[in-house]
Amino acid sequence: MKSQNQENFVNQLSIDCVIFGYSQNRLKVLVPKMVFKGDFWSLPSGFVKQEEGIDQAAQRILEERTGIGDIFLEQYRVFGDVPRTNREALEKLIAMNPDIFEQLQDGNFLEWLTQRFIAIGYYALVDINKVTPKLTEIDQSIDWYEITDLPQMVMDHEQHIHKALEALRLNLDSKLLGFNLLPEEFTMKDLQLLYEAVYDRPFRRNNFQKKMLDLDVLERMGKKLTGAANKAPYLYRFLTKK
Amino acid sequence: MKSQNQENFVNQLSIDCVIFGYSQNRLKVLVPKMVFKGDFWSLPSGFVKQEEGIDQAAQRILEERTGIGDIFLEQYRVFGDVPRTNREALEKLIAMNPDIFEQLQDGNFLEWLTQRFIAIGYYALVDINKVTPKLTEIDQSIDWYEITDLPQMVMDHEQHIHKALEALRLNLDSKLLGFNLLPEEFTMKDLQLLYEAVYDRPFRRNNFQKKMLDLDVLERMGKKLTGAANKAPYLYRFLTKK
Numbered sequence: 397m398k399s400q401n402q403e404n405f406v407n408q409l410s411i412d413c414v415i416f417g418y419s420q421n422r423l424k425v426l427v428p429k430m431v432f433k434g435d436f437w438s439l440p441s442g443f444v445k446q447e448e449g450i451d452q453a454a455q456r457i458l459e460e461r462t463g464i465g466d467i468f469l470e471q472y473r474v475f476g477d478v479p480r481t482n483r484e485a486l487e488k489l490i491a492m493n494p495d496i497f498e499q500l501q502d503g504n505f506l507e508w509l510t511q512r513f514i515a516i517g518y519y520a521l522v523d524i525n526k527v528t529p530k531l532t533e534i535d536q537s538i539d540w541y542e543i544t545d546l547p548q549m550v551m552d553h554e555q556h557i558h559k560a561l562e563a564l565r566l567n568l569d570s571k572l573l574g575f576n577l578l579p580e581e582f583t584m585k586d587l588q589l590l591y592e593a594v595y596d597r598p599f600r601r602n603n604f605q606k607k608m609l610d611l612d613v614l615e616r617m618g619k620k621l622t623g624a625a626n627k628a629p630y631l632y633r634f635l636t637k638k
Numbered sequence: 639m640k641s642q643n644q645e646n647f648v649n650q651l652s653i654d655c656v657i658f659g660y661s662q663n664r665l666k667v668l669v670p671k672m673v674f675k676g677d678f679w680s681l682p683s684g685f686v687k688q689e690e691g692i693d694q695a696a697q698r699i700l701e702e703r704t705g706i707g708d709i710f711l712e713q714y715r716v717f718g719d720v721p722r723t724n725r726e727a728l729e730k731l732i733a734m735n736p737d738i739f740e741q742l743q744d745g746n747f748l749e750w751l752t753q754r755f756i757a758i759g760y761y762a763l764v765d766i767n768k769v770t771p772k773l774t775e776i777d778q779s780i781d782w783y784e785i786t787d788l789p790q791m792v793m794d795h796e797q798h799i800h801k802a803l804e805a806l807r808l809n810l811d812s813k814l815l816g817f818n819l820l821p822e823e824f825t826m827k828d829l830q831l832l833y834e835a836v837y838d839r840p841f842r843r844n845n846f847q848k849k850m851l852d853l854d855v856l857e858r859m860g861k862k863l864t865g866a867a868n869k870a871p872y873l874y875r876f877l878t879k880k
Contacts, residue, residue, distance in 0.1 A: 407649045409756065450718030450756060471716055474758050476692030514648065514692065516716050570808065 405443040407508075410515045411454045412553065413440045413469065414560035415462070416594075417540050418577055419524035423593040424540035425557055426529065427547060428461060431536045434492040436485070437547040439556060441515075454518045462538060463530025468574045469518045472563035475552060476514040485550040486510050519560040521575045521594075543596075568594055569611055573634045581617055581631040584608065647685040649750075652757045653696050654795065655682045655711065656802035657704070658836075659782050660819055661766035665835040666782035667799055668771065669789060670703060673778045676734040679789040681798060683757075696760045704780060705772025710816045711760045714805035717794060718756040728752050761802040763817045763836075785838075810836055811853055815876045823859055823873040826850065 415426040430436040442457035444450055451469070459465040486509055529538045541547065543561065546554055564571075568591065572578075578586055588604050608614060615635050619628040657668040672678040684699035686692055693711070701707040728751055771780045783789065785803065788796055806813075810833065814820075820828055830846050850856060857877050861870040 406754070406756065409651065444718070444756075446754065447720060449720050450716060474692060474713055474716060476686070476758070478689060478691050512648070512688065514651065514686075516718070566809075566812065 405445055408511050408513055409444055410441055410513045411444060411450065411457055412475075412515045412517050412556055413454060413458050413461075414517065414519040414557050415440070415458070415464070415467075416519065416521045416560070416564060417524035417527070418521060418590060418593060419540075421589045421593050422542070423596070424524065424542055425546070426462065426538065427541050427549070428529075428531075428535040428538040429547070430489075431534055432489050432493045434489060435548065436489055436550055437553075438550045439553045450516060454516075458518075458520075460532055461535065463532070464522070464527050467520050467522055467527075468571075468576065469520045470563075470567070470571065470574075471516060472519050473517045473559050474514060475517060475556065478512065515556075517556050517560060519564060521564060521571075521577060523577050565595055573613065573636075581633050583620055583629040583631060585629060587632070647687055650753050650755055651686055652683055652755045653686060653692065653699055654717075654757045654759050654798055655696060655700050655703075656759065656761040656799050657682070657700070657706070657709075658761065658763045658802070658806060659766035659769070660763060660832060660835060661782075663831045663835050664784070665838070666766065666784055667788070668704065668780065669783050669791070670771075670773075670777040670780040671789070672731075673776060674731050674735045676731060677790065678731055678792050679795075680792045681795045692758060696758075700760075700762075702774055703777065705774070706764070706769050709762050709764055709769075710813075710818065711762045712805075712809070712813065712816075713758060714761050715759045715801050716756060717759060717798065720754065757798075759798050759802060761806060763806060763813075763819060765819050807837055815855065815878075823875050825862060825871040825873060827871060829874070 417424045417426060426440070427437050428440060430438055440458050440461035442453070442461065444453040448456070451471075454469050455465070455467075458467070458469065524540060531538055543557065546557065549557075577590065584605050587608060588599055588601070591599055591604065613635055614632045617631040617633055620631050622628050659666045659668060668682070669679050670682060672680055682700050682703035684695070684703065686695040690698070693713075696711050696713075697707070697709075700709070700711065766782060773780055785799065788799065791799075819832065826847050829850060830841055830843065833841055833846065855877055856874045859873040859875055862873050864870050
């Protein structure tokens with residue numbers, strides 16, 4: 397007898413989302429704590445329904461798990477080593493939460509869940525002030541954590557965060573417009589602070605400005621009105637694609 | 639009864655390899671033609687065994703299908719839309735090759751093969767002169783094709799090639815050393831010709847040289863010995879990582 401999950405979802409495939417948040421010149425990552433006893437922090441994750449595309453599945457999972465909808469999610473890597481399994485973490489979770497799993501009507505669910513899983517990693521970068529995560533029944537709490545001060549993550553989820561950060565750094569130039577992170581008009585300093593937060597290092601002002609202008613994605617607008625007119629910085633906005 | 643494929647391989651997951659080749663300042667792509675009747679050109683593709691990692695699987699598939707072993711393969715994208723299926727191409731292939739499929743002992747094989755598949759795309763860039771593809775029993779022939787002059791590819795495999803090319807262009811700066819494509823010592827002109835082949839456009843010499851030197855991956859060696867000493871170009875090599 398096939399379990400319900402085998403019917404509804406693609407077998408042995410999961411989706412894990414790393415949501416980076418930017419606020420006050422700091423980069424953080426969104427990590428829910430699961431409702432189960434035993435302190436399980438896990439990236440927003442789930443499975444792919446047979447009748448949905450993987451990008452759709454990632455959007456659905458993120459919205460179901462965190463209340464955040466319609467954000468620009470990007471695939472960055474597939475985690476597919478053999479030793480990568482849910483088994484150890486799941487067995488601990490099950491042992492500590494027997495009441496929850498006794499309620500599951502489908503006897504094959506645990507067998508299904510403890511198989512080898514191949515995880516497609518997605519990441520996004522959002523303005524922390526623009527999103528308000530809403531908990532669902534599987535989450536006890538959800539918080540933004542500094543990359544250098546993460547809670548104890550299940551399985552290889554901490555590695556996912558570090559690999560996603562590498563991908564974010566590698567792609568930031570080309571994804572800036574998609575992430576829609578800055579106000580419509582911004583100064584070169586605003587942009588530099590964002591880069592410094594993502595790369596966790598200072599950039600030299602002149603080099604940074606030249607690099608950004610060379611990308612050919614910025615349009616220079618008027619000067620930002622401040623008290624000291626002669627020191628007013630220029631405002632920029634992103635060129636929309638032709 | 640589970641089919642043999644369900645036991646041995648991860649269900650609904652395939653691996654597709656786009657192998658770019660560089661030779662004489664041209665970029666090409668390696669496309670095998672399958673032995674089946676009906677003119678099926680398909681990227682080197684296969685499935686993931688339960689006991690192997692996905693990167694391992696990609697290496698094995700490439701070597702089994704083309705005789706090319708031990709090359710630097712990189713994941714670049716997962717193709718996972720719902721309409722993406724083997725069914726149409728496979729049904730045509732089966733209809734034209736009834737003898738081959740009658741021999742298959744496992745009655746569930748076709749059912750298994752015509753499910754929805756999610757494909758993990760890998761790409762590589764090799765020196766055409768350094769590899770000699772060897773055909774296996776599933777290939778009738780194998781050739782290097784110009785990107786702009788591909789044969790009729792099955793399913794979405796032509797799209798895979800275009801997406802892989804985008805990934806190659808985006809990542810060339812950081813993958814140059816890994817692809818190990820140039821001789822140990824090379825001129826700036828050699829490097830420029832490689833970039834021009836990959837991007838299919840000319841680069842301006844001074845800008846290109848500055849961009850490359852700014853990457854901090856090149857070490858300048860002596861001058862290349864030519865007849866006209868005062869015009870001899872410098873030789874460079876890649877800095878190995880500390």
